[in-house]
Amino acid sequence: MSEDHLLYRVESSIAYFTLNREAQRNAISAEAIELFLQYLDRAEADDQVRAVCVTGSGEKAFCSGGDLGGGMTTSGMDPIAGYATLLKRLAGFPKPTVARVNGHCLAGGTGFMLACDIVIAVDNAQFGTPEVNVGLFPMMIGAVIFRNVPHKKAMEMVLLGDRLTAQQALEMGMLTRVVPAEQLDEAVTEVLQKLVGKSPIGLRLGKEAFYRMADMPFEDALDLLSEGLKKVLATDDAREGMTAFMEKRKPEFTGK
Template sequence: MSVEAMDGLCDATAEAVADPDVRVIVYTGAGDRAFSAGGDLSGSFADDPIGLHKQRGRLADLFRMMVRGGKPTVARVNGDALAGGFGLAVACDVTICVEGARLGTPEIGVGLWPMMISAVLMRAMPRKAVLELMLTGRIITPEEALALGAVSRVVPREQLDAEVDRVVDALASKSPIVTALGRDAFYGISDSDFDAALDRLQAGLTLVTSTEDAVEGVTAFLEKRAAERRGRCGGGGCGRGAGRLGRRRVACLQR
């Protein structure tokens, strides 16, 4: 999801929310391979960190519009949904996923952390399951995602469009005002700290991308080579101690 793609998603969502003829908003990917593989890593860093920090706020804007727009949202997950793409899929009210898709938060593998999507994943999934996926970067199947509450249903590819149409028709047939009020109440009782969480996560993502490990990890990924981890913050500091990288990867604690 490049800056241009995020702007397009936000603009299209705002237009759909404002259009009285639109009853349901459906998000999907182009083609059959991917719903969304997440952010454009080649655009993850810039000479203007403040400007980039503001750009990351577009994902927060999108999530807020999805929650507050008053209209049901459906994710037609036609393929892999990773990183920010996984967050977008989970953020929808109903998430219909095709069999065989790869899902998860692999950011840790390139020295990043799925900051912005934490707010939506923790609304839908058990906390420990979310943290385990983020810490390991493990990719999960649609069936496991269904068991964890990340998706609503899993269907064969040949049934995807029919299932999406069925769900959309059911949602669109309901009273729009009751649906809007009901959604507001549903999210209102569980998301009282949603704004604060998104603001903190946006700041956290900017801090993560300021580290040397993040810069090196993304550069190595783009250059198709192994990353050299240094365990250090960038020149501006990230509010954490440098840490030491040794050979021990696991510490076993016994009482």
């Protein structure tokens, strides 16, 4: 397995995942899926990691989808099942995740992007699900598309296979914000630094509750969230945060 397909590093409490196949427009390979899962386990177990950033190498593409040229079949794993597992893992990851969309994001790359909590994209990026143009269909990423995009707009996107501008993707709810290319790193860094300063346990409990209640009936969701609030209030970080607020100082969160 080539570890060059996905780069991983930790810096200033942030774990950076970089799809590293620039010549292939960062197309997803089986090796990248395996490494992604391994590195997510590493990032979750590392108490020093408080946030995750997912991006692609170069300036042209964040991720162009699955490698139709054979990169999805060079490993012993089932790439379809592996990709589905990866989307579940990323969408339910207990630490906050930010997608740094540095270029075009298409097909399976849409899954990586939408599975992240926050998505910041360059204004010249294009988006879409072109699978129908080659006789396929965006099956697995439909699970995250329909949790982010209104039904009719989602169906238009997956059935036509047309490319969308960053502004169109923003208006559909696929992106958090759009910035000029020269402002991308500044915008992403600002968000990541803010996330690092929050309570790790508060964010974990909150994300877990929000993920679980997504498809619940209203009454059941409120019951779950009320219990979740009790858990958060019982943490040392919550007590520290409220004390710091009253004392007009910056809280010192420990993740407990």
